[in-house]
Amino acid sequence: MAVCPWEDRVALEDLLVAFAHAVDSLHDLDGIGTIFTDAAVFDLSGVGFPSLTGRAAIRQFYANTFDVMAAHAHYLSNFAVTSYAGDKASVRTYVVGMGRYKAGGGITMRGRYYFDVVRTPAGWKAALFSMDMLIPPEVESGGGA
Amino acid sequence: MAVCPWEDRVALEDLLVAFAHAVDSLHDLDGIGTIFTDAAVFDLSGVGFPSLTGRAAIRQFYANTFDVMAAHAHYLSNFAVTSYAGDKASVRTYVVGMGRYKAGGGITMRGRYYFDVVRTPAGWKAALFSMDMLIPPEVESGGGA
Amino acid sequence: MAVCPWEDRVALEDLLVAFAHAVDSLHDLDGIGTIFTDAAVFDLSGVGFPSLTGRAAIRQFYANTFDVMAAHAHYLSNFAVTSYAGDKASVRTYVVGMGRYKAGGGITMRGRYYFDVVRTPAGWKAALFSMDMLIPPEVESGGGA
Numbered sequence: 001m002a003v004c005p006w007e008d009r010v011a012l013e014d015l016l017v018a019f020a021h022a023v024d025s026l027h028d029l030d031g032i033g034t035i036f037t038d039a040a041v042f043d044l045s046g047v048g049f050p051s052l053t054g055r056a057a058i059r060q061f062y063a064n065t066f067d068v069m070a071a072h073a074h075y076l077s078n079f080a081v082t083s084y085a086g087d088k089a090s091v092r093t094y095v096v097g098m099g100r101y102k103a104g105g106g107i108t109m110r111g112r113y114y115f116d117v118v119r120t121p122a123g124w125k126a127a128l129f130s131m132d133m134l135i136p137p138e139v140e141s142g143g144g145a
Numbered sequence: 146m147a148v149c150p151w152e153d154r155v156a157l158e159d160l161l162v163a164f165a166h167a168v169d170s171l172h173d174l175d176g177i178g179t180i181f182t183d184a185a186v187f188d189l190s191g192v193g194f195p196s197l198t199g200r201a202a203i204r205q206f207y208a209n210t211f212d213v214m215a216a217h218a219h220y221l222s223n224f225a226v227t228s229y230a231g232d233k234a235s236v237r238t239y240v241v242g243m244g245r246y247k248a249g250g251g252i253t254m255r256g257r258y259y260f261d262v263v264r265t266p267a268g269w270k271a272a273l274f275s276m277d278m279l280i281p282p283e284v285e286s287g288g289g290a
Numbered sequence: 291m292a293v294c295p296w297e298d299r300v301a302l303e304d305l306l307v308a309f310a311h312a313v314d315s316l317h318d319l320d321g322i323g324t325i326f327t328d329a330a331v332f333d334l335s336g337v338g339f340p341s342l343t344g345r346a347a348i349r350q351f352y353a354n355t356f357d358v359m360a361a362h363a364h365y366l367s368n369f370a371v372t373s374y375a376g377d378k379a380s381v382r383t384y385v386v387g388m389g390r391y392k393a394g395g396g397i398t399m400r401g402r403y404y405f406d407v408v409r410t411p412a413g414w415k416a417a418l419f420s421m422d423m424l425i426p427p428e429v430e431s432g433g434g435a
Contacts, residue, residue, distance in 0.1 A: 006151045006296045017223045020239075024279060073255050073279035075239055077222045077367045078307045094310075094365055098255065098280055110363050110388065134314060134363035135388055151296045162368045165384075169424060218400050218424035220384055222367045243400065243425055 004084040008124075012091050012117060013079050015124050020074040020095075026066050029059045036126045037118065043130040047111065071100040076113070087119040088127075094134070104142020110135040149229040153269075157236050157262060158224055160269050165219040165240075171211050174204045181271045182263065188275040192256065216245040221258070232264040233272075239279070249287020255280040294374040298414075302381050302407060303369055305414050310364040310385075316356050319349045326416045327408065333420040337401065361390040366403070377409040378417075384424070394432020400425040 004012075015035060022031030033055050036042070042058045043051040052058055078094035093113050100106040116128035149157075160180060167176030178200050181187070187203045188196040197203055223239035238258050245251040261273035294302075305325060312321030323345050326332070332348045333341040342348055368384035383403050390396040406418035 003297075006300070007148075009300060010151070010154060014225065017225050020223055021225070071280050073239070075220075075222045075241065075255075075365075077365045078310055080304065080307050080311070094363070096365065100280060110365075135361050135390060152293075155296070155299060159370065162370050165368055166370070216425050218384070220365075220367045220386065245425060 001084050002086060004081045004089065008084070008089070009081060011124050012081060012089060015117065015126070016076055016079070016091065016093050016113070016115065019126075020076055023062065023074055024072040026069060026072055029062055029066075032062050033059055034122075034125075036129070037120070040126055041128045043128070046130055046132045047109065068102055069099050070102045071098075071106075073098045078112075089117050089124075091115050091117060095131075101142065106140040106142075108138040108140070109133065110137075146229050147231060149226045149234065153229070153234070154226060156269050157226060157234060160262065160271070161221055161224070161236065161238050161258070161260065164271075165221055168207065168219055169217040171214060171217055174207055174211075177207050178204055179267075179270075181274070182265070185271055186273045188273070191275055191277045192254065213247055214244050215247045216243075216251075218243045223257075234262050234269075236260050236262060240276075246287065251285040251287075253283040253285070254278065255282075291374050292376060294371045294379065298374070298379070299371060301414050302371060302379060305407065305416070306366055306369070306381065306383050306403070306405065309416075310366055313352065313364055314362040316359060316362055319352055319356075322352050323349055324412075324415075326419070327410070330416055331418045333418070336420055336422045337399065358392055359389050360392045361388075361396075363388045368402075379407050379414075381405050381407060385421075391432065396430040396432075398428040398430070399423065400427075 018031065019035045022028040025031065036055050036058055038055055039053065040055060040058065041051065041053050045051045052061055075096040076093045080092045081089055082092050083090040095111055095113050097109040098106065111131055111133040114130045115126045117124045118127050163176065164180045167173040170176065181200050181203055183200055184198065185200060185203065186196065186198050190196045197206055220241040221238045225237045226234055227237050228235040240256055240258050242254040243251065256276055256278040259275045260271045262269045263272050308321065309325045312318040312325065315321065326345050326348055328345055329343065330345060330348065331341065331343050335341045342351055365386040366383045370382045371379055372382050373380040385401055385403050387399040388396065401421055401423040404420045405416045407414045408417050
């Protein structure tokens with residue numbers, strides 16, 4: 001594959017970090033929207049969640065999520081550019097995604113994010129997002145006796 | 146903002162990693178000292194710890210910490226340059242900070258570090274450090290029945 | 291030390307990420323083999339495992355490991371180039387290494403990887419690999435009543 005110049009490598013890493021930052025804000029739906037193309041496919045079917053198409057559907061997914069979450073933390077690591085062709089690329093990152101519910105309890109997901117991204121006049125955007133698990137999810141009870 | 150050249154981006158990442166490495170050494174107060182400017186503000190008020198001013202106070206904070214800790218691990222990720230202006234910059238990183246006490250038990254903190262850094266003749270140094278939490282701290286008992 | 295150009299820094303990070311990716315595949319022995327030189331020393335004595343010499347022995351170690359593991363996740367962070375001299379380098383990374391056994395239960399190791407790497411016609415390869423712990427390993431029982 002073509003060599004990914006450092007400016008693009010940094011921009012791609014920044015895109016993924018910005019995605020996690022918006023998800024962890026628990027409110028920044030516009031920030032999430034800017035990560036994706038208009039017609040992006042947001043496919044969480046690999047981890048038992050829906051597959052959605054289009055920025056409006058992605059925003060609604062996070063609006064629903066933010067309604068029920070009290071805290072979020074999505075730690076990204078093991079960043080890799082797995083293909084690069086100038087105006088499009090594929091990137092993979094590991095993720096530890098933690099959530100705490102307003103109703104109590106929480107979940108920790110340890111897996112990988114996959115993004116197919118395209119260069120647009122407004123910078124790199126995700127056209128396809130998917131995820132798989134590395135370790136079975138860990139559910140924390142909200143308990144108390 | 147101005148584009149952060151790769152040399153500076155790498156140097157900024159290296160500064161944060163060197164900070165974590167010194168903190169995890171459990172002894173390297175000189176290493177911690179070199180991270181900060183003489184008059185640095187070290188503000189942990191966002192996570193219920195003191196706000197300190199000056200390298201001597203920061204060293205003393207870690208001297209006290211090292212006295213009581215048996216193990217440390219500070220995992221940094223989601224590195225972002227949030228502002229850059231040639232001779233100063235702001236950077237953010239996620240952190241999972243784990244400590245184990247000599248007296249038994251431990252704590253895990255999941256949050257974010259924020260650094261305002263300045264370019265000096267001796268390289269980039271932190272002039273302001275602060276932190277917030279993403280997930281409530283997790284306390285492990287030292288217990289045993 | 292000499293300044294590590296961005297192409298080498300990225301290549302070194304990619305090497306470590308590729309190592310974790312192969313380990314987490316639970317099958318890709320060829321992928322693991324390409325990380326190391328023919329005569330690489332793979333020294334896990336610092337964490338209570340054997341020290342091995344040569345690619346064949348390293349492959350066998352992972353063949354044995356893959357036989358008993360049901361899931362793997364190795365999260366790398368805090369990447370640092372600790373020495374660089376054009377055709378050889380030393381790099382360090384933090385690791386959270388999680389394993390789940392087919393027989394039930396699992397282990398989480400929180401430590402650091404150290405690689406001495408050399409430039410070869412086929413890219414950077416690891417000539418020496420070692421590890422230390424930051425936090426004592428955490429063993430999860432395979433539970434049941």
